[in-house]
Every structure is written in C-alpha cells, then in structure tokens.
Amino acid sequence: MVQQPNFLMFITDQHRADHLGCYGNTIVQTPNIDGIAAKGTKFDKFYVACPICMPNRATLMTGRMPSLHGVRQNGIPLPLTSTTFTQVLRAAGYHTALFGKSHLQCISANAIEVGLPVPDPNKTQPPGELSEATREMWLDGDYEQELPPTWKEDPNFEPAIPFYGFDELALAIGHSDRVTGHYSRWLAERHPDPDSLRGPDNAIQSNREIKAPQAWRTSIPEELYPTTFVADQTVEFLKRHASSGEEKPFFAQCSFPDPHHPFTPPGKYFDMYDPADVPTPEAFFHPPEKLPRNVAALHAERDKGEANKSGQRGFGCTEEEAREAIALNYGSITMIDDAIGRVLTALEESGQAQNTVVVFTTDHGDFMGDHQLLLKAAIHYQGLIRVPCIWSDPNSSIGSNTSNAFTGTLDLASSFLDRAGVEGYNGMQGLSLGQIAEGAEGHDSMVIEESQRRGYMGFEPNFRARTLVAEQWRLTLYSDTDWGELYNLENDPNEFENLWDDPGHNKIRTDLLERLARRMMDLADSSPLSTGHGP
Numbered sequence: 001m002v003q004q005p006n007f008l009m010f011i012t013d014q015h016r017a018d019h020l021g022c023y024g025n026t027i028v029q030t031p032n033i034d035g036i037a038a039k040g041t042k043f044d045k046f047y048v049a050c051p052i053c054m055p056n057r058a059t060l061m062t063g064r065m066p067s068l069h070g071v072r073q074n075g076i077p078l079p080l081t082s083t084t085f086t087q088v089l090r091a092a093g094y095h096t097a098l099f100g101k102s103h104l105q106c107i108s109a110n111a112i113e114v115g116l117p118v119p120d121p122n123k124t125q126p127p128g129e130l131s132e133a134t135r136e137m138w139l140d141g142d143y144e145q146e147l148p149p150t151w152k153e154d155p156n157f158e159p160a161i162p163f164y165g166f167d168e169l170a171l172a173i174g175h176s177d178r179v180t181g182h183y184s185r186w187l188a189e190r191h192p193d194p195d196s197l198r199g200p201d202n203a204i205q206s207n208r209e210i211k212a213p214q215a216w217r218t219s220i221p222e223e224l225y226p227t228t229f230v231a232d233q234t235v236e237f238l239k240r241h242a243s244s245g246e247e248k249p250f251f252a253q254c255s256f257p258d259p260h261h262p263f264t265p266p267g268k269y270f271d272m273y274d275p276a277d278v279p280t281p282e283a284f285f286h287p288p289e290k291l292p293r294n295v296a297a298l299h300a301e302r303d304k305g306e307a308n309k310s311g312q313r314g315f316g317c318t319e320e321e322a323r324e325a326i327a328l329n330y331g332s333i334t335m336i337d338d339a340i341g342r343v344l345t346a347l348e349e350s351g352q353a354q355n356t357v358v359v360f361t362t363d364h365g366d367f368m369g370d371h372q373l374l375l376k377a378a379i380h381y382q383g384l385i386r387v388p389c390i391w392s393d394p395n396s397s398i399g400s401n402t403s404n405a406f407t408g409t410l411d412l413a414s415s416f417l418d419r420a421g422v423e424g425y426n427g428m429q430g431l432s433l434g435q436i437a438e439g440a441e442g443h444d445s446m447v448i449e450e451s452q453r454r455g456y457m458g459f460e461p462n463f464r465a466r467t468l469v470a471e472q473w474r475l476t477l478y479s480d481t482d483w484g485e486l487y488n489l490e491n492d493p494n495e496f497e498n499l500w501d502d503p504g505h506n507k508i509r510t511d512l513l514e515r516l517a518r519r520m521m522d523l524a525d526s527s528p529l530s531t532g533h534g535p
Contacts, residue, residue: 004093004420005395006356007251008234008347009412010036010340011060012333013053013101013175014260014376015362017046017388019333027278028330032341033390036360040392041401041437047408047446047469051364051376051384053103054078055449056409060363061085061104061164063413063428065449068525072451074312075112077105078164079134080141083425085413086165086251092422095248097237098166100230100255103363105146107173115453115461146173148180170233172226172255176262177218179226186229187220197224200262211275212324213309213317213374214262222267222335226257231339235346242350249355251416254343258332261366261375265331272334273327280319281326283370283383283494290496292485294379294457294478295371302372313456314367314377322369329368353394357419357434360390361412370494377457378450380467380476380485381495385448391433393419398437405442406469407433427527445470447519468516475512486512 010033017023021030022037023044049059050066058071061084071078086096119125129136144150145159151173163169171181177198187194196202196219203216210216222228234254241250258265265272291299301307302316309315317325340360347353365384367373376384389407411430417423418432436442448467455461464479472490486499486509499505 003355004249005393006249006352007359007416007419008238008343008356009251009253009359009361010343011101011253011255011360012259012336012362013255013257014364014366015333015387016365016368016383017386018383019259019329019368020388022390023388027273029334030337032337032344033360035344036340036358036392037390038400039394040358040390040396041398041403041433043389043391043403043405043407043433043436045404045406045442045446045469046361046387046389047385047406047448048364048387049409049447050449051380052450053363054106056363057103058082059409060412063410063424063430065410065429065447065523066451067449067523068427068429068527072449073453075106075108075453077138077143079137080143080164082164083427084165085416085424087162088165088417088422088425089251089420090162090165090167092420093248094420095241095246095250096162096166096252097168097250098163098253098255099170099233099237100172100226100253101257102146102163102169102171102173102255104164105143107146107148109147109149112453114455146171146181148173151180151184166253168237170229172230172257175257175260176264177220177225177266178262179229179257183226183229187224190224207271210324211318211320212263212328213315213321215324215328216262216264217270218264218266220264220266222269225266225335227332227335227339230254230256231342234343238343238346238350238352242352249420254340256336256339258336259329261325263325263328263332265328265335269331269335270328271331273330275320275324275327278323278326278330280323281369283381283496284319284322284372286371286494286496290498291371292379292498293483294377294459295373297457298377299372309374312375313454314373314375314379316372317369317374318372319369322372322374325374326368329366356394358390358392359412360388361409362387363409378452378459378463378465378478379457380448380450380465380474382474382489382493385467385469389433391415391437393434393437396434396437401437403436403442405436406444406446407431407436407442408446411436425527426529427525429523445515445519447516447523466516466520468512468519470512470515473508473512475509475516477513477516
C-alpha cells in the first residue's frame with residue numbers, strides 16, 4: 001500500500017507559461033515558484049482542455065473533457081452529481097480544503113442576452129423538469145452558491161459542505177479588487193468601509209497615465225488584497241492541521257484569483273515593473289496580410305474604435321496597451337509568488353513538507369499582446385492553451401527535471417489519485433503526472449475543446465472550435481466554416497504562417513484531421529459501464 005502523501009496545489013487564474021522565470025522569462029520575479037520547479041518536474045507541453053475558466057476547472061476536478069462533464073462554457077455549473085477526485089480522496093481518508101477561487105458554479109448574475117434558443121410560441125413547452133436532456137437538471141441542489149447576490153442577500157450564507165468534495169472552504173469569488181465571498185467578510189473585519197476601497201471609482205491617483213484597459217491603482221492595500229487572503233487562509237490551515245494531531249493526510253487547493261484582469265496589483269506591486277522596460281512580444285508583429293479571419297475581425301473592430309475593451313473576451317490592442325498590461329500582470333504574478341513563499345515556509349515550519357506533493361498550475365493563458373490581442377478568445381494560440389504545470393514530489397528519485405511529454409489539465413485528477421494509491425473512477429481520461437515525471441509516456445497528442453455561446457469574430461452564436469496539438473503541429477477546426485488553421489510550431493513558433501490552404505501541406509492537414517477524429521473517439525465517454533448482458 002502506497003503511503004498517502006499530502007497534496008498542496010497552487011493554481012492561478014489566466015496565467016501564461018512564459019510569464020514565469022522557470023519557463024524562461026528573464027523579467028518577472030518568481031523565485032518561489034521557480035524553487036518548486038527546482039525540486040520537481042516542469043511540464044513543458046502542458047495544455048488546457050478548454051481555454052476558459054469553468055470548463056477547464058471542471059476538467060481539473062473530474063479528469064474528463066468538457067464534452068463529457070457538460071461544462072462547455074462559462075455559465076454552466078458543474079453538475080452536483082459529478083464525481084470529483086476530491087470526493088474520492090475524502091472517501092480514502094483525506095481531509096480536503098479549498099482556499100480562494102473555485103468557479104465551479106456561476107459567479108455572475110447577469111442575464112443571458114444571446115445564444116439561447118427561442119421557444120416556438122406555437123408549441124406547448126415542456127415543464128421545467130423536462131426542459132433539458134437530463135431530467136430535473138439543476139433541481140438536485142443549490143447552484144447559486146458562488147453568485148455574489150447569494151452572499152449579499154444572506155450575510156450568514158455558507159456553501160453546502162462537502163462542496164464538490166471539499167471539507168472546508170474559504171472562497172474568493174471574482175477578480176481583481178472586486179472579489180466577494182468569504183473574502184468580503186474577512187475584509188470587513190479589517191476595514192470599516194470595504195466598498196470605499198473597491199473598483200476604479202475609488203482608485204488611487206497613479207503617477208503615470210494608465211494605458212491598459214481594465215486597469216487601475218487599487219485603494220486596497222497589499223495586506224488586505226485577495227492574494228493575501230488566500231495565502232493567509234492556506235497558512236492557517238497548514239498550521240491547524242499540523243497542531244491538531246489529525247492523522248488524515250490532506251489535499252489543500254490554494255487558488256489565487258489573479259493575475260486575471262482587471263489589472264489591479266496593489267501597493268508596491270503596481271509600479272514594480274515599468275511598461276517602458278517590458279519588450280513588446282515578438283508575436284505582436286503579426287504580418288497583416290497573414291492574419292486569419294477571426295483575428296483580422298478583432299483588429300478591424302479596434303481600428304474602427306469599436307473594440308469592446310471592458311468585457312471578458314479578447315480584443316485587438318495597441319502596443320502601449322499590451323506592454324502596460326504585461327507590466328501589471330507581472331506585478332500580480334510577483335505578489336502571488338511572494339504569497340506562495342509564505343505558504344511554503346509555513347509548510348516547512350509545520351513539519352509536513354517531507355510528505356507533501358506540491359503542484360503549481362493555472363486554468364488557462366492570456367494573449368498578453370500576442371497577435372495584437374489581449375485577454376482570451378476562441379483563437380487557440382500557444383499563449384492561451386499552453387500553461388505551466390510543476391509537479392514536485394519530495395519522495396521522487398528524479399529531482400529537478402523538465403518533461404516534454406504531452407500532458408494537460410486532463411491529467412491532474414488522475415495524478416492525485418494515483419500518487420495517493422487510490423483507484424480512479426470509471427470515465428476518467430487522464431494519465432499520471434507522477435509516473436510521467438519518472439519516465440512513463442504522455443499522450444501522443446492533446447485535444448482542446450471550445451464551445452462559445454456568443455457569436456463574434458465573424459462566427460455565429462454557439463460556434464465551436466476543436467484543436468489538435470501533435471508533434472510540432474497545431475491544427476484548429478471551426479464549426480460552420482470552410483477554413484481552419486495549421487501551424488508548424490517548430491518552424492513558426494509565433495504562429496504567423498497558416499498552412500491550411502498550402503498545397504504542400506495537404507497531406508499533413510488530412511493526416512491531422514484524421515488524428516483529431518480518432519482522438520475525439522478515444523475521448524468519448526466510457527461511463528457508465530454495462531450493467532447487464534445484452535441479447
């Protein structure tokens with residue numbers, strides 16, 4: 001029987017792989033995250049299942065692709081009937097805890113305006129419990145546990161425990177300096193008027209003109225910022241667990257809402273990096289004549305002054321906007337790194353480090369100026385779909401290592417269970433990062449799924465994208481189009497040369513399309529198992 005280790009997982013929000021020192025960035029200061037990598041395995045080809053928060057976080061929890069767990073896009077909660085790896089760890093004797101961002105349920109109460117079917121007024125409509133393909137969908141529990149109005153209307157509200165397999169919670173819901181949930185209560189205990197600190201209307205005057213969209217100098221001091229809250233809660237948990245005498249191993253998720261936009265690093269972190277010292281990304285200079293249609297559409301919106309720079313989806317940006325967004329992003333990342341340093345110190349001082357597997361990852365990336373874009377959209381450039389992942393096991397014989405195996409968010413759930421010596425459940429689709437770190441093979445390719453409710457970039461509402469990354473290739477297929485994308489990542493790391501229509505690449509395009517189809521068949525559901533023999 002494998003000795004059950006503790007697990008401490010750090011996860012950030014919307015964080016590129018190359019925005020870490022250990023992944024080659026020479027500007028951003030991340031010594032503590034780099035230190036995790038120095039003791040473990042850095043996965044260099046680690047890909048998301050979907051470059052959107054809710055779908056990818058649901059994949060992390062279930063070890064299943066979005067097309068299987070059902071969270072196709074933001075706004076669809078993970079069904080409470082889903083099996084998660086934390087539930088299985090609990091059943092095996094683990095104490096489980098989540099501090100910070102969850103985003104397994106909706107965090108916005110805004111009404112949906114586009115993308116839903118319009119009922120036919122000439123037909124009788126099914127009752128609510130029969131309105132979805134699964135009977136009584138959303139009637140099996142509370143799916144409003146992460147909505148800000150839920151917390152505002154009931155000052156004493158607490159989510160139902162266990163929450164997707166977590167025994168205890170301290171939630172930080174939202175982003176930047178406008179985070180709610182348990183964080184709001186924590187902030188109110190420390191400041192008489194928290195609302196006077198939040199948002200751009202209460203921002204501190206900056207000593208420079210702020211060029212980046214969705215950026216302001218927050219009035220929340222460093223010691224009261226959400227990053228500090230998340231770290232404090234995790235530190236307190238580690239101390240409490242060590243002093244309690246509890247023999248149960250633990251799984252603790254330390255989940256930071258940053259460096260996701262809006263860009264509001266507090267205090268010294270706001271000015272820590274000067275935009276003038278930040279080089280423009282090489283991929284910013286995408287030749288105009290080589291733009292794919294979707295990117296060209298976002299550039300056209302920008303050039304007409306019609307870009308929506310205040311929302312959640314990607315938009316065309318200027319060079320000044322990109323460089324300042326990167327500088328502020330670096331500030332948020334360094335603050336997170338400092339917070340991780342405090343947590344790691346607490347882990348060491350608690351005497352639990354020698355039996356704790358430490359993991360660092362994020363939910364998806366950000367364009368951060370690549371191709372003159374900011375934020376995220378259904379355009380599967382490497383800055384969006386390739387993310388950091390570090391697996392550091394104190395009992396590994398490998399030590400510092402870099403793996404070039406194809407791996408991804410899909411593998412995290414099975415990795416935790418495998419390392420704990422716990423059998424996974426039917427329907428899981430991932431491999432074990434711990435075994436891959438020791439030399440086992442990874443996937444032969446990675447599939448990225450994206451289903452968008454809104455129509456934009458020239459696409460109709462509810463369009464879909466499917467991407468295959470294999471060897472040096474990235475192929476992306478869009479629904480309802482007669483074109484796609486094909487890039488040789490070895491020869492063209494900036495993804496400027498779309499080879500989809502190049503006659504010399506017809507065969508590789510055909511081969512990759514077949515591989516995508518076969519890989520999607522491999523990723524079809526295997527749950528449930530048969531319960532009886534057929535005729």
